[in-house]
Amino acid sequence: xxxxxxxxxxxxxxxxxxxxxxxxxxxxxxxxxxxxxxxxxxxxxxxxxxxxxxxxxxxxxxxxxxxxxxxxxxxxxxxxxxxxxxxxxxxxxxxxxxxxxxxxxxxxxxxxxxxxxxxxxxxxxxxxxxxxxxxxxxxxxxxxxxxxxxxxxxxxxxxxxxxxxxxxxxxxxxxxxxxxxxxxxxxxxxxxxxxx
Amino acid sequence: xxxxxxxxxxxxxxxxxxxxxxxxxxxxxxxxxxxxxxxxxxxxxxxxxxxxxxxxxxxxxxxxxxxxxxxxxxxxxxxxxxxxxxxxxxxxxxxxxxxxxxxxxxxxxxxxxxxxxxxxxxxxxxxxxxxxxxxxxxxxxxxxxxxxxxxxxxxxxxxxxxxxxxxxxxxxxxxxxxxxxxxxxxxxxxxxxxxx
DNA sequence: GTGAGATAAGCAAGCGCTTAGTCACGCTCG
DNA sequence: CGAGCGTGACTAAGCGCTTGCTTATCTCAC
Numbered sequence: 001x002x003x004x005x006x007x008x009x010x011x012x013x014x015x016x017x018x019x020x021x022x023x024x025x026x027x028x029x030x031x032x033x034x035x036x037x038x039x040x041x042x043x044x045x046x047x048x049x050x051x052x053x054x055x056x057x058x059x060x061x062x063x064x065x066x067x068x069x070x071x072x073x074x075x076x077x078x079x080x081x082x083x084x085x086x087x088x089x090x091x092x093x094x095x096x097x098x099x100x101x102x103x104x105x106x107x108x109x110x111x112x113x114x115x116x117x118x119x120x121x122x123x124x125x126x127x128x129x130x131x132x133x134x135x136x137x138x139x140x141x142x143x144x145x146x147x148x149x150x151x152x153x154x155x156x157x158x159x160x161x162x163x164x165x166x167x168x169x170x171x172x173x174x175x176x177x178x179x180x181x182x183x184x185x186x187x188x189x190x191x192x193x194x195x196x
Numbered sequence: 197x198x199x200x201x202x203x204x205x206x207x208x209x210x211x212x213x214x215x216x217x218x219x220x221x222x223x224x225x226x227x228x229x230x231x232x233x234x235x236x237x238x239x240x241x242x243x244x245x246x247x248x249x250x251x252x253x254x255x256x257x258x259x260x261x262x263x264x265x266x267x268x269x270x271x272x273x274x275x276x277x278x279x280x281x282x283x284x285x286x287x288x289x290x291x292x293x294x295x296x297x298x299x300x301x302x303x304x305x306x307x308x309x310x311x312x313x314x315x316x317x318x319x320x321x322x323x324x325x326x327x328x329x330x331x332x333x334x335x336x337x338x339x340x341x342x343x344x345x346x347x348x349x350x351x352x353x354x355x356x357x358x359x360x361x362x363x364x365x366x367x368x369x370x371x372x373x374x375x376x377x378x379x380x381x382x383x384x385x386x387x388x389x390x391x392x
Numbered sequence: 393g394t395g396a397g398a399t400a401a402g403c404a405a406g407c408g409c410t411t412a413g414t415c416a417c418g419c420t421c422g
Numbered sequence: 423c424g425a426g427c428g429t430g431a432c433t434a435a436g437c438g439c440t441t442g443c444t445t446a447t448c449t450c451a452c
Contacts, residue, residue: 009397024307027223031442041399046443048397107362108304111220152370152378155363156356163359166303167351174348182348189385205431227408237433242409244431 010048012038017055022101026056026112056109057117063099063106064124070095071131081139082193088135089157089187090180096164097176103165132158136191146192157187206244208234213251218297222252222308252305253313259295259302260320266291267327277335278389284331285353285383286376292360293372299361328354332387342388353383 016037020029031052035042049055074088096103113121136154139145147153164179212233216225227248231238245251270284292299309317332350335341343349360375 025221025223027221028308030440032440042442043399043401043444044397047399052442112224148381149378152375153382156379156382159359159363160352160356162362163355166358167355179348182345183352185344186349186352186386189388190382192385226406228406238408239410239434240432243433248408 009038009040009044013040013045013048014055014059018059018102018105021056021059021109022104026052026105026109053112053114053117056105056112057114057121059102059105060109060113060117060121061124063102064121064128067092067095067106068124068128068131071128075131075135081135081142081144082188084135085139085145085187085191085193086184088132089161089184092161093164093180093183094176096161097168097179100165100168103162107162107165129155129158139191139193144194146194147190150191153190157190160186205234205236205240209236209241209244210251210255214255214298214301217252217255217305218300222248222301222305249308249310249313252301252308253310253317255298255301256305256309256313256317257320259298260317260324263288263291263302264320264324264327267324271327271331277331277338277340278384280331281335281341281383281387281389282380284328285357285380288357289360289376289379290372292357293364293375296361296364299358303358303361325351325354335387335389340390342390343386346387349386353386356382 013034017029017034020033020037024033029052031045032042034052034055035045038044045052045055049058070091071088074091075084077087078084110118110121133151133154136145136147136150136157140147140150160183164183168176168179209230213225213230216229216233220229225248227241228238230248230251231241234240241248241251245254266287267284270287271280273283274280306314306317329347329350332341332343332346332353336343336346356379360379364372364375
């Protein structure tokens with residue numbers, strides 16, 4: 001049971017940090033905020049984590065790895081450009097809407113990471129960007145897409161997906177699947193997919 | 197001369213705050229950072245501004261008012277949907293790329309505003325959003341655009357423009373006009389503009 | 393009785409902001 | 423004219439508080 005309790009307390013601190021970082025930002029959050037939101041004393045944070053920045057790094061790395069895996073799965077799920085693009089956009093958008101709290105930290109708190117941690121995260125971000133770019137460029141090469149600037153279109157698709165984390169609200173009129181469905185339509189228009 | 201000097205020092209503090217808030221965030225910036233970047237002692241900030249938050253509010257309000265004016269001018273510059281959309285998107289994107297430093301504060305430091313200031317800024321943001329929505333909905337009503345969900349498409353267009361401030365780099369391979377030109381093409385595809 | 397989880401207490405540093413004053417300047421008035 | 427004065431930009435010093443993090447101690451299941 002000690003193993004279970006240990007993991008539980010550690011995860012409660014991470015969950016509290018996610019909430020706090022997302023709503024007040026890394027620098028706007030105190031270690032006391034995190035600890036008390038997890039129902040613990042300020043010192044408890046340091047039993048389970050090395051520092052406040054280490055918590056941010058953990059959250060950021062986990063989130064980026066998850067996003068990269070998601071994109072890779074989308075790419076692997078179809079063998080032609082249109083199906084691949086739709087799968088990637090749908091997965092990306094649903095994830096960024098459903099997990100907008102952690103996605104906000106992943107995308108908007110990069111500047112608070114230490115130089116070494118930032119470098120690691122930047123590598124993951126480049127990998128994600130490259131996957132998107134390959135989807136669009138392959139589509140153009142195979143004649144399925146017609147966009148005049150595949151690199152910039154791929155960047156715009158990524159940008160559109162990331163920004164969902166900024167504006168999406170749980171109380172809003174659309175649920176994550178609604179947004180994803182319409183964003184797939186937009187994405188197909190953006191790449192100039194040859195229609196029906 | 198005292199009038200000139202007064203304005204100059206005040207503006208230097210604002211410029212220093214813009215740089216610092218944009219790169220380190222509001223809470224990551226100290227009043228000493230701002231003052232010393234403006235070549236002054238820490239106390240000088242309080243000669244010209246009421247508080248650190250007041251500086252943020254000034255930057256945020258000025259930026260939002262400028263953006264709203266820009267969008268309104270784009271809308272007024274043409275009397276048919278396609279020309280109007282292109283004018284708005286071009287102006288919005290060029291501005292967010294060229295002024296990405298201040299645009300970052302405008303779009304990503306809202307949570308650091310006081311409740312009263314946030315309410316004021318939220319009003320400006322609603323006005324900007326409404327302008328975009330009207331452009332798209334009018335286009336659909338007039339038969340120039342065919343998007344299945346005008347409200348969400350308008351939001352996506354706004355989102356795409358805002359996010360330019362996040363990723364745009366002066367050292368990048370594209371200048372603001374390059375990005376704006378391609379984003380106009382993307383925007384026309386997104387709304388499903390009836391072609392040529 | 394041991395060891396891991398948790399904490400009370402607190403340290404050094406840094407925070408936003410204030411106070412009390414210096415200084416350069418232009419104006420007043422004998 | 424020029425001594426005296428008021429004014430406004432600016433600062434040195436520092437106040438009270440909060441910060442991230444540590445240390446010494448306690449607790450309790452095994």
